[in-house]
Amino acid sequence: MKLIDLLAELDYECLQGSLEREVAGVAFDSRKVVKDALFVCMTGAVVDGHKFARDAYVHGASVLVVERAVDVPLDVTVIKVKNSRYALALISAAWFNNPSDHLTTIGITGTKGKTTTTYMVRSILENAGYKVGLIGTIETIIADEVIPSENTTPESYLVQQYFKKMVDAGCNCVVMEVSSQALKLDRVAGFVFDYGIFTNIEPDHIGPGEHKDFAEYLMCKSRLLSQCKVGIVNRDDEHFDKMIQGHTCRLETYGFHKDADLRAVNPHLVAKPGYLGISYTVSGLMHFSVDIGVPGKFSIYNSLTAIAICRHFNVSDQNIMDALKRARVKGRMEMVKVSDDFTLMIDYAHNAMSLESLLSSLREYSPHRIVCLFGCGGNRDRDRRFEMGEISGNMADLTIITSDNPRKEDPQAIIEDIKTGIHKTKGEYVEISDRKQAIAYAIHHGEPGDIIVLAGKGHEDYQIIGTQKHHMDERELIADILLEDKNN
Numbered sequence: 001m002k003l004i005d006l007l008a009e010l011d012y013e014c015l016q017g018s019l020e021r022e023v024a025g026v027a028f029d030s031r032k033v034v035k036d037a038l039f040v041c042m043t044g045a046v047v048d049g050h051k052f053a054r055d056a057y058v059h060g061a062s063v064l065v066v067e068r069a070v071d072v073p074l075d076v077t078v079i080k081v082k083n084s085r086y087a088l089a090l091i092s093a094a095w096f097n098n099p100s101d102h103l104t105t106i107g108i109t110g111t112k113g114k115t116t117t118t119y120m121v122r123s124i125l126e127n128a129g130y131k132v133g134l135i136g137t138i139e140t141i142i143a144d145e146v147i148p149s150e151n152t153t154p155e156s157y158l159v160q161q162y163f164k165k166m167v168d169a170g171c172n173c174v175v176m177e178v179s180s181q182a183l184k185l186d187r188v189a190g191f192v193f194d195y196g197i198f199t200n201i202e203p204d205h206i207g208p209g210e211h212k213d214f215a216e217y218l219m220c221k222s223r224l225l226s227q228c229k230v231g232i233v234n235r236d237d238e239h240f241d242k243m244i245q246g247h248t249c250r251l252e253t254y255g256f257h258k259d260a261d262l263r264a265v266n267p268h269l270v271a272k273p274g275y276l277g278i279s280y281t282v283s284g285l286m287h288f289s290v291d292i293g294v295p296g297k298f299s300i301y302n303s304l305t306a307i308a309i310c311r312h313f314n315v316s317d318q319n320i321m322d323a324l325k326r327a328r329v330k331g332r333m334e335m336v337k338v339s340d341d342f343t344l345m346i347d348y349a350h351n352a353m354s355l356e357s358l359l360s361s362l363r364e365y366s367p368h369r370i371v372c373l374f375g376c377g378g379n380r381d382r383d384r385r386f387e388m389g390e391i392s393g394n395m396a397d398l399t400i401i402t403s404d405n406p407r408k409e410d411p412q413a414i415i416e417d418i419k420t421g422i423h424k425t426k427g428e429y430v431e432i433s434d435r436k437q438a439i440a441y442a443i444h445h446g447e448p449g450d451i452i453v454l455a456g457k458g459h460e461d462y463q464i465i466g467t468q469k470h471h472m473d474e475r476e477l478i479a480d481i482l483l484e485d486k487n488n
Contacts, residue, residue, distance in 0.1 A: 001095065003063055003077065006038065009090045009190075010081060015069060017077025021062055026095045028088055028157060035060035040088045043067060049084070065091070089156035089189035099163035100191035103133070106175040106309060107188065109224045110199025110234075112357065113302045114152070114177040115348075116294070117199065119329045120306035121175045127323040128315040133166035135159065135176035138330060138459045143169040153182030156189060173313075180220040188227070195309055196228025196249060199301065200237045202353060218242055225249050232308045234301065235260040254308040255301070261285050262308045264300050271295075271365045274337050276345075276451070282307060288317040292324055294333050296361025303327075331458025333358070336478055338443055342450035343367075346474050348458025350377070350404075352387035355455060359395040368449030372396035373442050374456045375418070375435070377464075378409030382417055389421025392429075396453075399429040402438035404456050405464035435463070439474065440481045 004019040006026075024036035030052040033039055039056035041049035041064060053070040063077045064070060067084050081087040093100070106121060108114050115137050122132045122141075133142050135154070140147040142165045153159070153176065166174055178196075182188050201218055218239060225231040225247035233244055236255035244251060254262040263283045270277040276295035282288055286307065292299050303324050310320060328334065334346045349355040355374070362370055372392045376385040392399040401418050403411040411433050422429050432438035442452050454474055461473040 003038065003079075006091050006094045007079065008094065010087055012065075012087070013080045015066075015078040015080050016074055017063070019077070021077055023063060023095075026088075026091055026157060027056070027061070028155065030056040030059060030061075033059040033061045036062045038063040038065065038091065040065045040084050040091065041067070041070065042084045042088065083186065085156070086186040086189050089160075089186050092157040092160040093190035095157075096160045096164040098191070099160060099167045102167045103163060103171065104173045104195075104313075105191065105193045106173065106195045106197070107178040107193040107224055107228065108175065108197040108199065108305070109178040109180070109183070109221050110197070111202045112354070113199040113298065113305065116299075116302045116329050116332050117197070117305045118175045118177055120303060120324060120327045121309050123327040124306055124310045124315060124320050124323040125173055125175075125313060127326075128310075128313065128319040130173050130313065131169075131171045133162065133169075133171040133174040135162055135174065137177055142166050143171070145169075151181075152177050152179040153187050156187045159187060160190070175309075178224055180217055183223045184220040193224070193228035195230050195232060195312065196224040197232045197305060197309060198222070198225060198234065198243050199305055200234050201239050201243060222246065225251075230312070232305070234305070236301075252308065254304050262304060262311075264304050267297065267300055269295075269365055273340050273449075274335065274343055276333075276335070276343060276362075276365055286311055286317065288321060290321060290324055293328070293335075295365060296333070296358075297364070298357065298361060299333075331460070334458075336475060338478060338482060339446060341448040342446040342452060344443070344446070344452045344454070344478070346454045346458060348460075349374075349453075349455045350458070351384055352391055355388055356391045356395065358453065358455065359391070362451050362453065363395065365451065367451040368447055369397035369451075370395070371398045371400065371442055371446070371450055371452040373400040373402060373438055373452070373454050375402045375404030375406075375411075376414050376456070377405045378407035378411075378414055385414060385417035386421040389418040390424050391421075393422040393425030393427030396427060399427055400438050400442055401429055401431040402435045403433050403463075404435075407464050408466060435472070435474075436477045436481070439477055443478070443481060444485075 003021045003023050023038045025034045026038050027033045028040045033056045039061040057072050065079045065087050118136050122134050125132045137152045228249045231249035232252045234255050235253035235257040253260045262285045264280045265283050267280040277293045278299050279291045292303050331348045336344050338344050349358045401415050462469045463472040
């Protein structure tokens with residue numbers, strides 16, 4: 001493809017070289033440059049891509065896109081832009097022939113609920129006959145291909161590459177999680193979403209390398225409502241007015257609020273050993289009953305969000321009801337049957353806010369006890385450990401402190417930090433560093449009516465010790481424990 005065609009949507013200055021070059025590839029990692037490729041020099045929080053301009057040239061790059069001048073031979077075309085991340089997004093869209101033009105695009109942002117909602121939407125639409133691609137925290141799904149995720153929203157080049165693969169695979173829709181970082185760093189620039197959804201917002205991802213404060217975090221999230229045709233927003237959120245400030249889309253709302261366009265009414269908890277769920281009635285723009293095999297009030301919001309999206313498609317009420325009954329997300333309140341006496345679930349809650357939300361939801365079911373098993377990651381903010389320890393000590397009847405991803409830290413040192421938080425409470429706890437042994441303890445000491453939560457790992461199937469990833473899937477650990485019990 002000619003360089004000038006790749007740059008068609010950009011404002012730029014050609015510092016040297018020809019615009020008539022043929023480009024053989026696009027890269028933002030100098031190690032992936034091919035002969036006659038275009039290399040985009042991006043400035044990151046840790047790494048400055050301009051430092052690798054000459055490396056890219058050595059590997060065969062004939063075009064460099066930069067934010068400032070670089071010292072390279074004159075036979076390289078150098079294009080200067082104001083924002084190289086934004087440039088990468090537009091160049092990538094052009095490189096893959098704007099695949100979003102051939103997809104109905106659904107982008108979901110918010111502090112909580114993005115992952116579960118994306119899977120619910122996919123389940124509903126596929127139940128109605130649509131072929132749906134998915135991009136999210138856990139994985140990217142393109143037909144039968146599943147690609148594990150490194151970021152909630154990948155870099156713009158990968159977004160466009162996945163879109164192209166989806167089009168080629170016959171997908172007609174894509175539903176994706178859109179992180180605040182993705183909006184801040186222009187990973188989803190270069191196209192307009194057909195539907196942009198803002199689920200909720202609470203202080204999160206604030207600190208070095210993320211957002212400087214809550215105001216910036218909210219501002220970045222709200223950008224989605226200026227990059228979509230139809231915006232769908234949680235009317236109940238206390239920041240609703242600020243969430244929609246400056247929106248350019250056609251706006252719809254959902255929630256329990258009397259002014260919401262789509263409302264949930266008459267919620268009821270459903271509980272039996274090994275099963276926790278919720279039911280409610282949809283009112284307003286649609287009218288029918290919903291039953292979900294995922295516990296907590298938050299499941300109402302997730303499912304109502306999905307309904308608010310899917311009503312714009314050729315989907316019947318029965319399609320929605322059937323799909324929501326079956327919708328499950330790996331590692332998100334995922335129930336694993338181990339006993340007829342108590343309930344055991346796996347959840348990704350790995351920070352104070354998500355753990356508090358999870359335990360609050362489970363307390364509504366009036367269990368005999370809540371048993372909370374968790375650890376904290378090494379080489380991460382120590383405050384998280386204190387906070388999670390305190391929350392579990394206050395909200396669980398028994399805390400089992402164990403190991404998560406210790407990385408380069410001593411697992412016992414991490415446990416001691418968690419205990420510092422628990423000691424601020426009157427909560428009972430045990431400490432068992434080995435995670436399999438900790439899970440076995442939880443199962444063997446389960447009492448009738450208990451809800452046992454294995455928190456922190458969720459969909460992860462590994463444990464990071466030092467710098468190495470070791471395979472570890474809690475579902476397999478549970479199966480091993482049950483088999484060992486049977487054989488003993």
